Amino acid sequence: MNAAEELKQAMPAAVVSTGMLIDKPLAIIKKEEILKAAGKVKEMGFDNLSVITGIDYRDRFEVIYNFFSYKKKENLVLKVVLDHEAPSVDSVASIWKVADWLERETYDLVGIKFTGHPNLVRILLPDGWNGHPLRKDYDMETEQFVTMGEDGEDIVSTDGSNLLRRR
Amino acid sequence: MDSVTIDTTKIKPAKKKPETALEKLNDTGLINTLLAAREREGMILFSTVDQFINWGRFSSLWPVTSGLACCAIEMMAVTMAHHDLARFGMEAFRASPRQADLMFVAGTVTKRMAPRVKQLYEMMAEPKWVISIGSCANTGGPYIESYSVLKGVDNIIPVDVYVPGCPPRPEAWLYGIIQLREKIKSQGYGAKWGLNK
Ligand code: SF4
Numbered sequence: 478m479n480a481a482e483e484l485k486q487a488m489p490a491a492v493v494s495t496g497m498l499i500d501k502p503l504a505i506i507k508k509e510e511i512l513k514a515a516g517k518v519k520e521m522g523f524d525n526l527s528v529i530t531g532i533d534y535r536d537r538f539e540v541i542y543n544f545f546s547y548k549k550k551e552n553l554v555l556k557v558v559l560d561h562e563a564p565s566v567d568s569v570a571s572i573w574k575v576a577d578w579l580e581r582e583t584y585d586l587v588g589i590k591f592t593g594h595p596n597l598v599r600i601l602l603p604d605g606w607n608g609h610p611l612r613k614d615y616d617m618e619t620e621q622f623v624t625m626g627e628d629g630e631d632i633v634s635t636d637g638s639n640l641l642r643r644r
Numbered sequence: 645m646d647s648v649t650i651d652t653t654k655i656k657p658a659k660k661k662p663e664t665a666l667e668k669l670n671d672t673g674l675i676n677t678l679l680a681a682r683e684r685e686g687m688i689l690f691s692t693v694d695q696f697i698n699w700g701r702f703s704s705l706w707p708v709t710s711g712l713a714c715c716a717i718e719m720m721a722v723t724m725a726h727h728d729l730a731r732f733g734m735e736a737f738r739a740s741p742r743q744a745d746l747m748f749v750a751g752t753v754t755k756r757m758a759p760r761v762k763q764l765y766e767m768m769a770e771p772k773w774v775i776s777i778g779s780c781a782n783t784g785g786p787y788i789e790s791y792s793v794l795k796g797v798d799n800i801i802p803v804d805v806y807v808p809g810c811p812p813r814p815e816a817w818l819y820g821i822i823q824l825r826e827k828i829k830s831q832g833y834g835a836k837w838g839l840n841k
Binding site for chain 1: 758798
């Protein structure tokens with residue numbers, strides 16, 4: 478029995494289905510239950526949340542949590558499916574400290590709201606950037622430029638007139 | 645102590661005032677310098693100010709220590725002993741842009757880094773030159789379709805030499821440096837200020 482099935486046995490109400498993602502056990506979790514599932518995963522001996530990703534499928538968003546256990550050398554992938562209009566899911570940062578930055582990245586680039594996150598602000602792009610670039614409907618036509626203010630803070634603008642050389 | 649005797653016969657008479665045109669020309673000292681140079685058989689070099697100053701400039705180009713992405717790793721290879729940047733007098737990578745007169749833009753210029761790169765360039769003292777290294781700095785390279793990368797560093801600062809490649813081999817890098825030296829050689833020394841172009 479792999480880790481995903483183990484998780485399903487432990488909390489049958491939370492797990493929608495199990496399967497394999499390439500060669501890693503995969504469990505699709507109800508989005509209300511992700512916090513409990515993340516806690517259970519920790520109890521099961523997984524000690525590393527290696528990455529959180531978000532994917533835009535045009536009709537839905539998926540957030541994928543990749544766990545790894547250094548002791549057992551095992552992988553486990555959790556997945557939640559979110560609706561496309563207002564994607565939001567509970568933050569697991571209270572259980573997994575590393576999720577703080579990983580969720581900020583997912584918020585920054587895919588625009589998924591993590592409720593209960595201690596500090597949900599952009600991590601890679603400067604504040605004031607318009608849109609979330611890894612969304613399929615991101616506007617690639619308007620180019621955004623970053624300039625520096627007096628105190629070295631980033632200012633986002635679309636003209637970049639004090640950055641670009643006049644030709 | 646012996647008393648000093650002065651042989652007055654060896655003292656030349658005070659120079660007489662130049663009268664003829666030839667004497668006046670002699671008096672400027674220019675002819676004397678030329679004659680002295682001939683007598684010294686090559687011990688005096690003649691040069692133009694341009695040549696002399698440019699020789700000083702291209703023989704000790706000091707680059708500023710700045711790298712942006714993978715091309716900067718190649719920059720480290722260029723500075724190592726195997727490729728011997730020291731023979732160009734430019735192994736002294738300065739940690740301060742105030743002391744540098746060459747900037748390698750080595751790597752991807754992201755939108756967020758662009759104002760910093762521009763500021764670094766503006767902090768360098770004139771005269772200064774820029775070599776754009778790699779596809780990223782030249783045009784945006786593999787990231788030309790990206791939302792976050794500037795499409796060529798020449799959008800924000802003037803570039804003297806472009807070196808293509810991803811990353812350019814150290815040989816290409818050295819070739820770019822040689823091209824920049826040629827460029828400096830052919831410039832009037834005031835070219836950077838808009839004088840005698
Ligand atoms: S040109 Fe290639 S090697 Fe250089 S910074 Fe860009 S991707 Fe990296």
